[in-house]
Amino acid sequence: MIAPAIPDRVGRRWVALAMAVLMLATSPSVAVEPSEMLKDPALEARARAIGQALRCVVCQNQSIDDSAAEVARDMRRAVRERLAAGDSNNQVFDYMVARYGDYVLLKPPFKAGTLLLWLGAPLVLLVASAAILVAVRQRRVAAPPPPLSERERERLRSLLGG
């Protein structure tokens, strides 16, 4: 007989635990290369925060920090150049929007054109809760059932074995 790879229950449990720990320990991959990073850790941290919020324009739904695309690398470099030149985070976002439009922001801005996007889901939630509230109230207001007749009482007693 071939010896099983994991002989007993206890061993199996340890393997499961180890796998869970390994899975949680892995961080999402980041495409930022060490050579791109800024020397100042505070500036680099800001560059990362901005990079996570900017969309790589050729990858549909990936931030520039997560993408290995050429244009994403250029954008990361531009973010760092702007920060090193003394721009605020908002100025860096404006710089990118001036070139690529609102599309470049992973979190769309709140304005007339995006009202439905931002308020649509809360609106549906509000309308649905109102509908449920009204339905529940109506049910509560509904008249209580009429009392049992003498025949029904008799039958109930016999069913209950009384």
Place this chain on the structure above:
Amino acid sequence: MTRRLLFLLPLASLALMAGFFAWSLMAGRDPAAIGSVMVGRPAPRLDLRALRDGDKPLTDALLRSGKPVIVNFFASWCTPCLAEHPLFTRLAQRDGAVIVGIAWKNKPEEARAWLAKLGDPYLYAGLDFDGKTGLDWGLSGVPETYLIDGTGIVRYHFRGPVTEKDVTDVIIPFLKAKQ
């Protein structure tokens, strides 16, 4: 009666969604098309070294000459650029279009060899080796083409290769209208 109508609500929303999906599929709607914010705005800065030896550097003045200009970003490593290249050659030779070619992230000797082999339709050719000019123009890759009117305003933008249809429907009328 109103209760009955209420039962139709899910069906109605389903029909609404089906209608939207059908329209999305049939109307040729492309959710990946992101357009360009440059259209309608003055062309971004142009300040590039020339691709060909002995040429003068490329500057903004090229885009405000009173004549419409085509700005085409290309690279010798880019296959779609190869596909659109004959159209630019024809635009330059037959229609006398002023075309500015910008080699994006391309080794200059490779870009020059590519043009030597295929023919060079560019009246002006620049080199954007590190992609900085591309970023200023809102470029996402190559090929991309911008049509700029005589006053330096970007009027059209093509992301990806220009097609025969683009040439006859947009580019030729654009060149003729402004001349």
